[in-house]
Amino acid sequence: MNLNSIGLLGATGAVGREMIRLLEEYELPIRELRPLASRRSAGTQIPFRGALLPVREATEEAFRGLDFVLGAVEAEQSRHFAPMIRAAGAIYIDNSSAFRLEPEVPLVVPEINGADAFGHRGVIANPNCSTVIALMACAPIARLSPIRHISACTYQAVSGAGQAGLEELERELRAHAEGESAEPRVFPAPIAMNLIPMIGSLTENGYTDEEMKMQNEGRRILHAPELLVNCSCVRVPVLRSHAIALTVETADEVSPEEARAAIRSFPGVRLALDEAGRDWPTPLDTTGGDPVWVGRIRRDYTRANSLSLFCCGDQIRKGAAANAVQILRLLTE
Amino acid sequence: MNLNSIGLLGATGAVGREMIRLLEEYELPIRELRPLASRRSAGTQIPFRGALLPVREATEEAFRGLDFVLGAVEAEQSRHFAPMIRAAGAIYIDNSSAFRLEPEVPLVVPEINGADAFGHRGVIANPNCSTVIALMACAPIARLSPIRHISACTYQAVSGAGQAGLEELERELRAHAEGESAEPRVFPAPIAMNLIPMIGSLTENGYTDEEMKMQNEGRRILHAPELLVNCSCVRVPVLRSHAIALTVETADEVSPEEARAAIRSFPGVRLALDEAGRDWPTPLDTTGGDPVWVGRIRRDYTRANSLSLFCCGDQIRKGAAANAVQILRLLTE
Numbered sequence: 282m283n284l285n286s287i288g289l290l291g292a293t294g295a296v297g298r299e300m301i302r303l304l305e306e307y308e309l310p311i312r313e314l315r316p317l318a319s320r321r322s323a324g325t326q327i328p329f330r331g332a333l334l335p336v337r338e339a340t341e342e343a344f345r346g347l348d349f350v351l352g353a354v355e356a357e358q359s360r361h362f363a364p365m366i367r368a369a370g371a372i373y374i375d376n377s378s379a380f381r382l383e384p385e386v387p388l389v390v391p392e393i394n395g396a397d398a399f400g401h402r403g404v405i406a407n408p409n410c411s412t413v414i415a416l417m418a419c420a421p422i423a424r425l426s427p428i429r430h431i432s433a434c435t436y437q438a439v440s441g442a443g444q445a446g447l448e449e450l451e452r453e454l455r456a457h458a459e460g461e462s463a464e465p466r467v468f469p470a471p472i473a474m475n476l477i478p479m480i481g482s483l484t485e486n487g488y489t490d491e492e493m494k495m496q497n498e499g500r501r502i503l504h505a506p507e508l509l510v511n512c513s514c515v516r517v518p519v520l521r522s523h524a525i526a527l528t529v530e531t532a533d534e535v536s537p538e539e540a541r542a543a544i545r546s547f548p549g550v551r552l553a554l555d556e557a558g559r560d561w562p563t564p565l566d567t568t569g570g571d572p573v574w575v576g577r578i579r580r581d582y583t584r585a586n587s588l589s590l591f592c593c594g595d596q597i598r599k600g601a602a603a604n605a606v607q608i609l610r611l612l613t614e
Numbered sequence: 615m616n617l618n619s620i621g622l623l624g625a626t627g628a629v630g631r632e633m634i635r636l637l638e639e640y641e642l643p644i645r646e647l648r649p650l651a652s653r654r655s656a657g658t659q660i661p662f663r664g665a666l667l668p669v670r671e672a673t674e675e676a677f678r679g680l681d682f683v684l685g686a687v688e689a690e691q692s693r694h695f696a697p698m699i700r701a702a703g704a705i706y707i708d709n710s711s712a713f714r715l716e717p718e719v720p721l722v723v724p725e726i727n728g729a730d731a732f733g734h735r736g737v738i739a740n741p742n743c744s745t746v747i748a749l750m751a752c753a754p755i756a757r758l759s760p761i762r763h764i765s766a767c768t769y770q771a772v773s774g775a776g777q778a779g780l781e782e783l784e785r786e787l788r789a790h791a792e793g794e795s796a797e798p799r800v801f802p803a804p805i806a807m808n809l810i811p812m813i814g815s816l817t818e819n820g821y822t823d824e825e826m827k828m829q830n831e832g833r834r835i836l837h838a839p840e841l842l843v844n845c846s847c848v849r850v851p852v853l854r855s856h857a858i859a860l861t862v863e864t865a866d867e868v869s870p871e872e873a874r875a876a877i878r879s880f881p882g883v884r885l886a887l888d889e890a891g892r893d894w895p896t897p898l899d900t901t902g903g904d905p906v907w908v909g910r911i912r913r914d915y916t917r918a919n920s921l922s923l924f925c926c927g928d929q930i931r932k933g934a935a936a937n938a939v940q941i942l943r944l945l946t947e
Contacts, residue, residue: 430916434767434859436809436848450807458791470896474783474853476769478910478924479894487870487912509916513859513924515769518851520807526767526846537820561812563803577811579820583763583842591811591846 284312285613286346288371290362291353292316292336293325295444296376299602300351301329309610317343317350344369349612351605352376363404373404374608376601378490381406381498388501391607392549393420398611405608408502409494410600411435411514415525416502417550417573417599418592421543423503426531426586433495433512433527437480438564440521440596442467450518468516477516489514522564523600524593534586537578544575549599552576562593570595571603617645618946619679621704623695624686625649625669626658628777629709632935633684634662642943650676650683677702682945684938685709696737706737707941709934714739714831721834724940725882726753731944738941741835742827743933744768744847748858749835750883750906750932751925754876756836759864759919766828766845766860770813771897773854773929775800783851801849810849822847855897856933857926867919870911877908882932885909895926903928904936 287304291297297318304311316327317339326333337343339362344350350366352359352375359377366373380386387397388406390413398405408416415433422428439446445467453473456463465471469479481491496510517524544550553562553576562574573594581587594600620637624630630651637644649660650672659666670676672695677683683699685692685708692710699706713719720730721739723746731738741749748766755761772779778800786806789796798804802812814824829843850857877883886895886909895907906927914920927933 432765432861434846436769436850454787455791458788469892471898474851475896475898476850476852476857477894477896478857478859479892486915487910488915511861511914511916511922513767513910513922515857515859515924517769517809518807519809524809524811524848526811526848528765528844559802559812561810563808563810565804565808577820577846581844582819582821583844589844589846591848 283613284310285348286313286315287311287609288315288317288344288347288350289353290317290339290350292327293318293322294353295440295447295597296601297353299597300353300606301327303602303606305330307606307610309613315343315347341365341368344371347371349374349609351609353602367403372401372612374407374605375404376407376605378409378494380404381408388498389608390416390502390604391611392417392547394502394504395611398608407601407605407608408498409491410441410596411437411523411525412495412498413600413604414523414573414592414594415495415527416499417594418525418527418575418590419529420503421547421550422529422531422535422540422588425535425539425543426533428503428505428508428529428531430530431495431499431508431510431527433510433525435512435514436517436519436524437514438519438521438523438596439472439516441480441516441523447520450520472516472518474518478513480514480516488512519564520568521595521597522567522593523596524564524591526591528581528587528589530584530587532586535588537580537588540578540588549573550575561591564593567593567595569598571599573599616946617643618681619646619648620644620942621648621650621677621680621683622686623650623672623683625660626651626655627686628773628780628930629934630686631660632930633686633939634660636935636939638663640939640943642946648676648680674698674701677704680704682707682942684942686935700736705734705945707740707938708737709740709938711742711827713737714741721831722941723749723835723937724944725750725880727835727837728944731941740934740938740941741831742824743774743929744770744856744858745828745831746933746937747856747906747925747927748828748860749832750927751858751860751908751923752862753836754880754883755862755864755868755873755921758868758872758876759866761836761838761841761862761864763863764828764832764841764843764860766843766858768845768847769850769852769857770847771852771854771856771929772805772849774813774849774856780853783853805849805851807851811846813847813849821845852897853901854928854930855900855926856929857897857924859924861914861920861922863917863920865919868921870913870921873911873921882906883908894924897926900926900928902931904932906932
């Protein structure tokens with residue numbers, strides 16, 4: 282193992298901070314960790330391995346000498362910084378949606394298609410959070426028989442909108458506790474004791490870009506170019522674990538027992554029954570951990586070769602930061 | 615219109631209290647309203663049309679002289695009291711699941727199959743709350759082309775577990791605001807900032823009895839004995855409006871435009887776009903009102919003759935109390 286110099290772009294956000302905790306937790310061999318952010322956040326001190334690292338402004342200069350850059354910024358910023366990272370000769374592992382559908386950029390969930398990461402040309406993309414979590418539940422089934430169709434209804438945590446989303450739910454809940462009301466700022470409607478069935482921007486077909494990600498990204502990750510996914514994305518008043526109700530149609534019949542056995546032997550996925558002694562996972566169960574939990578696996582009696590199930594995973598961990606740091610680990614171990 | 619004597623069985627629960635408010639609001643012609651409940655609740659005073667009505671214990675005696683009894687009690691109690699109500703010569707409109715699948719008992723959503731109510735033999739059943747709300751969104755589409763298959767993922771409010779469910783969420787949220795934790799009592803896991811993908815009891819096929827209701831009751835209400843419904847029921851930290859993400863497959867193609875036009879002209883259903891100026895409903899939008907709101911109607915590009923949509927409705931109103939009082943209104947106007 283080589284000692285690497287790692288840049289962290291977007292070090293002060295919810296995902297960036299989690300990436301730093303994970304670099305500690307996974308004990309990756311690191312020569313230097315360099316937290317980078319906007320000018321506004323420069324100077325912030327971030328704890329890492331017993332020291333306090335100053336956050337530097339992300340400039341062309343700031344990427345020099347780095348081997349890898351982990352990106353936890355929005356797509357627009359990611360597109361802005363990618364050429365600077367390339368010029369500095371670093372490999373960019375990007376959590377944004379900027380490059381996920383570019384054919385020469387591997388889109389990777391290490392447990393599912395880790396080998397793809399090694400074909401990179403300087404940029405590796407980390408998938409959408411709901412997509413990672415749903416696919417972690419689907420991939421063990423796909424090993425038994427190719428998946429043709431997925432119906433997905435999401436129950437997405439507010440952390441999907443970053444630190445601001447977390448603060449918005451807490452602020453609205455405090456207002457409720459004090460008998461007051463709070464105007465929504467981050468979400469387009471109140472989220473405390475409410476739901477919002479609209480995440481992302483509408484596309485021409487009536488689905489949002491967020492809803493289309495599960496098919497577009499799922500095809501690349503599962504190597505299933507014909508995969509069809511009908512997805513409905515809904516924001517729920519949960520802090521940081523996403524949940525997804527899935528119905529998975531396979532080419533051949535897969536029994537619930539076979540699916541459970543496949544999940545038990547797949548890295549990064551757990552049966553709720555094994556972990557909690559009950560056959561259903563909740564967002565609180567998976568909060569703070571990497572594994573995706575699966576439960577309620579049952580034969581969909583309404584269609585052939587079809588299973589329904591329910592999964593949960595921490596949006597900030599496996600949905601974002603953990604998956605990205607796992608890609609880094611894969612490339613450096 | 616005749617003046618009727620109405621008994622209200624379960625008058626002190628969340629649904630019972632709402633029924634009383636609705637009897638006032640709908641200005642039904644009533645000679646006498648007689649609130650009935652368990653011995654424990656007898657003596658409670660309930661406001662109705664400017665007076666305070668004392669709650670009587672529900673005994674064989676207590677049903678005498680009534681024309682109709684509205685039931686807002688659990689199935690077991692409903693089965694216990696039904697023979698007494700019959701013996702008293704009253705017509706029983708029951709909100710519990712006790713008689714919903716008995717062939718001689720009409721199962722009625724007035725806007726959908728109101729005519730069925732008139733074929734009663736003393737008992738009329740009010741459907742499951744998620745079923746009513748989902749079917750109100752589906753029925754206008756079913757008028758355009760028979761529905762073959764429904765995929766439903768529910769986002770069910772805590773009021774589905776009655777007053778105790780409402781208090782549990784509020785209690786857990788207060789504990790969170792004070793930095794404490796609260797042990798769940800009503801639900802099998804914490805519900806504040808969490809979800810529970812398990813409502814009701816498991817049946818042999820791996821679905822819960824709650825999940826099977828949408829098919830079993832939907833077949834009767836839509837007069838579609840072959841209807842297939844794959845349902846996943848999930849409790850969410852919302853007070854009193856249920857939401858359901860639906861994909862509806864029809865015999866012939868129905869366009870989103872045709873579906874929207876059908877919904878606009880169907881009583882009791884509204885397009886979120888018309889009501890709120892945005893194409894998606896939230897539980898808070900429908901709280902306290904009768905209409906079910908529908909939005910996000912889009913062609914499911916993954917299957918033929920298939921539409922996806924999202925609907926919300928007040929669980930205590932149209933999901934329970936309002937539908938029952940509307941059945942009463944239908945029979946008495």
